[in-house]
Amino acid sequence: MMKDVLIRLRREQGAARPPHAYFGALGGGALFILSLVFIVGGYELGPGTLRRLGTGAFPMITGVILAVLSLAVMAADLRDTSDAERPDWISFAAIGGALAVFALTVGRIGLVPGVFLTTITASLPDPSLPFVGKLALGALVGLGCWGLFIGLIGLPFAAFGGL
Amino acid sequence: MEILSGFGNGLLVAIEPVNLLYCFVGVFLGTFIGVLPGIGSMAAISMLLPLTFYLEPTSALVMIAGVYYGAEYGGSIASILMNIPGTPSSSITCIDGYPMAREGRAGTALFASAVASFGGGIVGMIVMAVLAPGLAQLALNFGPTEYFAVILLGLVAASAVSNGSPVKGITMVVAGLMLGTVGVDITTGAERFTMGIPEMRDGVHLVIVAMGLFGVGELIVSIRANATGAHQNEIDYAQFYPTRAEWKAMFAPTVRGASIGSFFGALPGTGQTVASAVAYAVEKKVSPAKARFGKGAIEGVAVPEAANNSATQTAFIPTLTLGVPGSASMALVIGALMMYGIVPGPRLLVDHSDLFWGLVASFLIGNLLLLVLNIPLIGLWVRLLKIPYRYMYPTIIVLICVGVYSINNNVFDIWLTLAFGWAGYLMRLFRFEPAPFLIGFVLGPMMEEQLRRAMLLSRGDATVFVTRPISGTLIAITCLILIYAISSTLKARRARQKAQVAGE
Amino acid sequence: MKHIITLSAAALLLATAAHAEPGKWTDEPVRIVVTFPPGGTSDLIARLLAQYFETEYGQKAVVDNRPGAGGTVAADYVSEQAPDGTTLILGNNAPFTIAPTQFDELPYDPIADFTHIAYLGASTPALFVQPSSGITTLDGYIEKAKGDGITYGSSGVGSITHILGKAVDIELGIEQIHVPYQGSAPAIQDFRAGVLEAYYDMVALNGDLITEGETQPIALAAPERSAKYPDIPTFRELGHDIVIENWTGLSGPAGMDPAMVETINDTVAEIMQMPAVIEQLDTFGVAHTPMESDAFTGFVEGAITTWEPLIKAANVNG
Numbered sequence: 001m002m003k004d005v006l007i008r009l010r011r012e013q014g015a016a017r018p019p020h021a022y023f024g025a026l027g028g029g030a031l032f033i034l035s036l037v038f039i040v041g042g043y044e045l046g047p048g049t050l051r052r053l054g055t056g057a058f059p060m061i062t063g064v065i066l067a068v069l070s071l072a073v074m075a076a077d078l079r080d081t082s083d084a085e086r087p088d089w090i091s092f093a094a095i096g097g098a099l100a101v102f103a104l105t106v107g108r109i110g111l112v113p114g115v116f117l118t119t120i121t122a123s124l125p126d127p128s129l130p131f132v133g134k135l136a137l138g139a140l141v142g143l144g145c146w147g148l149f150i151g152l153i154g155l156p157f158a159a160f161g162g163l
Numbered sequence: 164m165e166i167l168s169g170f171g172n173g174l175l176v177a178i179e180p181v182n183l184l185y186c187f188v189g190v191f192l193g194t195f196i197g198v199l200p201g202i203g204s205m206a207a208i209s210m211l212l213p214l215t216f217y218l219e220p221t222s223a224l225v226m227i228a229g230v231y232y233g234a235e236y237g238g239s240i241a242s243i244l245m246n247i248p249g250t251p252s253s254s255i256t257c258i259d260g261y262p263m264a265r266e267g268r269a270g271t272a273l274f275a276s277a278v279a280s281f282g283g284g285i286v287g288m289i290v291m292a293v294l295a296p297g298l299a300q301l302a303l304n305f306g307p308t309e310y311f312a313v314i315l316l317g318l319v320a321a322s323a324v325s326n327g328s329p330v331k332g333i334t335m336v337v338a339g340l341m342l343g344t345v346g347v348d349i350t351t352g353a354e355r356f357t358m359g360i361p362e363m364r365d366g367v368h369l370v371i372v373a374m375g376l377f378g379v380g381e382l383i384v385s386i387r388a389n390a391t392g393a394h395q396n397e398i399d400y401a402q403f404y405p406t407r408a409e410w411k412a413m414f415a416p417t418v419r420g421a422s423i424g425s426f427f428g429a430l431p432g433t434g435q436t437v438a439s440a441v442a443y444a445v446e447k448k449v450s451p452a453k454a455r456f457g458k459g460a461i462e463g464v465a466v467p468e469a470a471n472n473s474a475t476q477t478a479f480i481p482t483l484t485l486g487v488p489g490s491a492s493m494a495l496v497i498g499a500l501m502m503y504g505i506v507p508g509p510r511l512l513v514d515h516s517d518l519f520w521g522l523v524a525s526f527l528i529g530n531l532l533l534l535v536l537n538i539p540l541i542g543l544w545v546r547l548l549k550i551p552y553r554y555m556y557p558t559i560i561v562l563i564c565v566g567v568y569s570i571n572n573n574v575f576d577i578w579l580t581l582a583f584g585w586a587g588y589l590m591r592l593f594r595f596e597p598a599p600f601l602i603g604f605v606l607g608p609m610m611e612e613q614l615r616r617a618m619l620l621s622r623g624d625a626t627v628f629v630t631r632p633i634s635g636t637l638i639a640i641t642c643l644i645l646i647y648a649i650s651s652t653l654k655a656r657r658a659r660q661k662a663q664v665a666g667e
Numbered sequence: 668m669k670h671i672i673t674l675s676a677a678a679l680l681l682a683t684a685a686h687a688e689p690g691k692w693t694d695e696p697v698r699i700v701v702t703f704p705p706g707g708t709s710d711l712i713a714r715l716l717a718q719y720f721e722t723e724y725g726q727k728a729v730v731d732n733r734p735g736a737g738g739t740v741a742a743d744y745v746s747e748q749a750p751d752g753t754t755l756i757l758g759n760n761a762p763f764t765i766a767p768t769q770f771d772e773l774p775y776d777p778i779a780d781f782t783h784i785a786y787l788g789a790s791t792p793a794l795f796v797q798p799s800s801g802i803t804t805l806d807g808y809i810e811k812a813k814g815d816g817i818t819y820g821s822s823g824v825g826s827i828t829h830i831l832g833k834a835v836d837i838e839l840g841i842e843q844i845h846v847p848y849q850g851s852a853p854a855i856q857d858f859r860a861g862v863l864e865a866y867y868d869m870v871a872l873n874g875d876l877i878t879e880g881e882t883q884p885i886a887l888a889a890p891e892r893s894a895k896y897p898d899i900p901t902f903r904e905l906g907h908d909i910v911i912e913n914w915t916g917l918s919g920p921a922g923m924d925p926a927m928v929e930t931i932n933d934t935v936a937e938i939m940q941m942p943a944v945i946e947q948l949d950t951f952g953v954a955h956t957p958m959e960s961d962a963f964t965g966f967v968e969g970a971i972t973t974w975e976p977l978i979k980a981a982n983v984n985g
Contacts, residue, residue: 020594027593031338038341041356045348051623055353058611062341069334076330077594085592091386092588095379095560096581102564103577115561122557125386129553141558145565153202154210155569156698156731209705209732212714306862347736350847352769352824361743361774364736431853485859487852495705504950508875572733573740612849619846620818620862 020084024077031070038063090125098122110160116142166292173520176221177528185226186529191536193233197249198241200378202566204234204492212499220503221518225525227499231492232284232475235435236533239276239468240544244269245559246381251373252435252471254601255443259463266459269548270403273541275461276468277534279417283469284530286421287476292523298429299484307617308627312637314610317437319641320444321602332599339603350615362575370570372604375580376597378563380587382556389552403541409461416446416462420469428474431481431489438474439467440602476526483507689934692927693752696727700745700756702738708951709915713757715947719938737825738762746780750923759915760827764970768978769825782923783967785935786958789912790951791889792828793870793899798883805886805905812841819843820854820866825981828867831888831911833981838907870896871952916963928960
């Protein structure tokens, strides 16, 4: 059921391929906004004097250079008519989710169950692995991590339960 | 002559069975740890530190050094096979190593990496044996102005690492410099862009940036690529021995890379990541095969590996002779020596010459051991690629999580990795490359620190950068490179326009 | 409020408790949290303790490095753990005496949220100048500082060498130009490159440079002269009451069982008196002073108040 949905979703995603210019504006634009944040932030932190460059001097200098460069990048990308990359938001979400699951679980329920859940979350977007297989993989990786990181390398993590 | 007899004595020390054993333990463990993303030599060395209580100082140092360069080598394995740098400095190896693996030449790439690492290690060892006192003296002549100049040179070189548009390369370097300012300003103690989060005070750890941008970002891209079969390649498992032509193509780049690496290794703080980046950028400019760079050139694997391995050896020069650790791992080396009451410094070469020469000779033995250990393993590593990606990628994500978590045992680092991973994916969509960003990010804080310190010490006189001889020379070289780069770009553009006009 | 009550109750109990036998205090492995990355003096002391706990008393112990934000990440973590003796912190100035003044919002209270178990010892910083400068006395230094001005290196903003520099500014009525570094090694490198005129650093880590004549010690910030370097006068005997020491000690979360605290204290005291350990600590320049739990708590409290104006001065002027 879920497998079908995933396969269909992937096919639909693959259908439309706008030119790169569509993304070009986004990439350069995001960098431009970021540089403004650092310029304003740097100014508020204080640029200091030539002898004693202030806390904000370096963020401001790099911010200004980046602002100029990001506009140049934007201008060049907007003229780019080649096909854009196809974004894969499903994998994007699943991998992000896997990291989030690890962050939420490792200190609370321990490394082994945390890794188990992380593995399953990460494997969700792959329709070729049945859910039972995902469970088995999770268990295997969880136990493997226990042996490797706690047993062999001796990192100070709790295998089960909170720290 | 003194060097030869010193080295001879050192060799006798290094081949004592007990030192040989610990050298082996070190390189073996180092390779193994280096393959695991995020867990670098730091983790391995601190894990071995208690064991060193029971060892002779020389054995301990030989083992720690083995871990250190073993990890550097191991880091390249993950880079080549999965495009995930095992250590930050091997991110440069990804650029050509991974394309080679996708062409089905993973074995050759691993072999090239092993041989180039060996070559780099040997060059690094020779440099250390012959030039240690001289290089220590050179490092002593490096004040803030000189550091600033050398970093500027490194950055200009780094923007050439990018395969795409050069403007985007520079943009990423500058973005790296800018984001490197996040955290406490070390000159005033004021917080910058930390959003009030205590964990942000120390900035973002390099491993997090490398794992996020390269590791997680790449993983998101490759899930679909593998699911749709775009990545499947026939791999010839038996074929990993380079052809005669490849051997020839590798030789000069290895030597060049190793020389550049030795220089950067000897300067405390710049480290292997910068060494391999600069070496790669230089090679990309001078190599006859420059067109193939970024598309699976064997030279592109050999150069950064030779550079980072030789930098790893020469990093011991400032550590031992000046007591200035270039990296966290080197700080551990100083710590381990202090446990024995040996204070690294100018007297170490004289007072503990056995230790120094034993270490130098162990580089030879250790690098040989690495080669012997790893060439038979290449077939095994390549077989890893046979494991279906649906099993591999969740495992890799877990390895990245555990690796990042092991840096500070802090969950916050995982959230940051998530943010950088997503950013890394978006960067790929927008056709930005992570490698120049990483280099800007490494060098930014150092550049700012040295710039402000230089201005403070010169009491506001900006001319020091050109009037001091070493920094003046470096700045002049940087300017020449810039002028050359701009003029050649303009020439290329004019040629293109002419061709267009002619075409019409 | 609750903390204060438990704390005073604990103090009362302590006063009456008999001396415990040194030895193991829990069947669980103990985690010694260190506020620095591996490799520094603090980390090495923790590893030394962990090793002796295990080999001499069968108390399993591991070192857990949680560096970051001036040691506050580690201290915050420890303050939130169960007070069962399984989590200890090798504390020092940074999280306990500097951070409370340096940071506006500290997630923990250095006194109420901790059981300060055993003071280990301290190392002392000194003022060093270029031998080529011809300055050999503190008076000569003051003269130079008042004339051309002088640049000095410290191991970082808010570090104890920076605070010492500020203390010297205030006490001597001079204004040195502060150049912060990340740790003392790079500062010494710039000093030897000749671009830095002076620096403050732990005297024990400069032994070689002193004997080689590469650096000239001027004054020591200890209460008394050092046995190893008897030629260096103290600030105090030169008429300036500046004593700034880099102490280190073992603490745990608030509300630990007093009997257990006693056991740990006695175990640590016994280890610190073993000849091998004394010799080891000597290379780090750390001299051991035994101190009971309540005295140690009082010491931390006292240090916070005496240092407050210095830290404030250090932060304001950068």
